Amino acid sequence: MMQLHLHLLSDSTGETLENIAKAALAQYDDVETMRHFWPMVRSETHLERILQEISQNPGLVLFTLVDRDIRRTLESRCRAMGLPAVAPLDAVNHALSNLLGQEAKARPGRQHTLDAAYFQRVDAIQFTIAHDDGVGEEEWEEADIVLVGVSRSSKTPTSIYLANRGYKTANVPIVVESPPTDTLFSLKNPLIVGLTTSADRLVQIRRNRLLSLNQHPETDYVDHDAVAREVSFARRMFGDREWPVIDVTRRSIEETAAAIITLVNERNLAKRDK
The missing domain is CATH 3.40.50 (Rossmann fold)
Structure with a gap:
């Protein structure tokens, strides 16, 4: 059985990432997944601690981060380690931006507004x-x-x-x-x-x-x-x-x-x- 370290980084609760990862992994057999869940990632200091853990347990990195600096750091460091870092909502946001003619609001966890x-x-x-x-x-x-x-x-x-x-x-x-x-x-x-x-x-x-x-x-x-x-x-x-x-x-x-x-x-x- 293949083993996979899966790192999920979110600037909010991470619920969306978990659902995406669960749906994707259901398509594969004989995979033992070790999930590393990192919610509320909103500072470079926090990210630095996470990157140390990722380097010790290399694997696939999925993230939903709206802060451009934090995101840029994560992507750069993952490239240096030779690890894939995927933002699964990017394609959806890009399509919506084109159709609606406006930029997405860069607000962490905006879908969880207290409404x-x-x-x-x-x-x-x-x-x-x-x-x-x-x-x-x-x-x-x-x-x-x-x-x-x-x-x-x-x-x-x-x-x-x-x-x-x-x-x-x-x-x-x-x-x-x-x-x-x-x-x-x-x-x-x-x-x-x-x-x-x-x-x-x-x-x-x-x-x-x-x-x-x-x-x-x-x-x-x-x-x-x-x-x-x-x-x-x-x-x-x-x-x-x-x-x-x-x-x-x-x-x-x-x-x-x-x-x-x-x-x-x-x-x-x-x-x-x-």
Whole structure:
């Protein structure tokens, strides 16, 4: 397996660079990537420390830096070390500049300006954390989305991802011995989405979870027949209530969240058309 040192330098949070790097690396197999993440690079002194680390762990350098002096220093030093230094947003900015007839604003992290959307995300994250795993049912009506599913069906990580996209998300576990309260079935505002997965996959995930906690992995929690009954019970509940269902067996968190956002948009569009 090939090893790659990947250095990500940003004058802001670096979120954009991380997403670009993740998308690009997904196209290659058998690559072990050691990521070196350097956010908030806004001074020559800071850059100098980073360059020392890069020289000790040479590899690909990706950067989003608007300060011309810092950028020039980075590019010059990388050339001297024989390392590629790539600014992945340059081509996009150049095309936009030509089309719009104006220069880009050289402001670090301008996409993260504290606007209404930023505060919406903060509120969504706070709400979602406070309403994880069935907590705070008296406020579920305030949610944009409520995810329901059996234990380890990716409810929490999907909720957090949706919250980062600005959606207030609660999640509720489905337990055969202790079904949800009537509050869940009387909700009007949130879109309720059922998450399901195959029993085989669920047993594997739960068994790994127990082993990571140093707990005995031979209980009803991982018994295949018991898990299959759980999944069937949840599916019947989703069907009886006509809630949309997403099978997460072969989906990443991002794919599941994207499907849910599509459902939200379709629902909002249908409401506007009425």
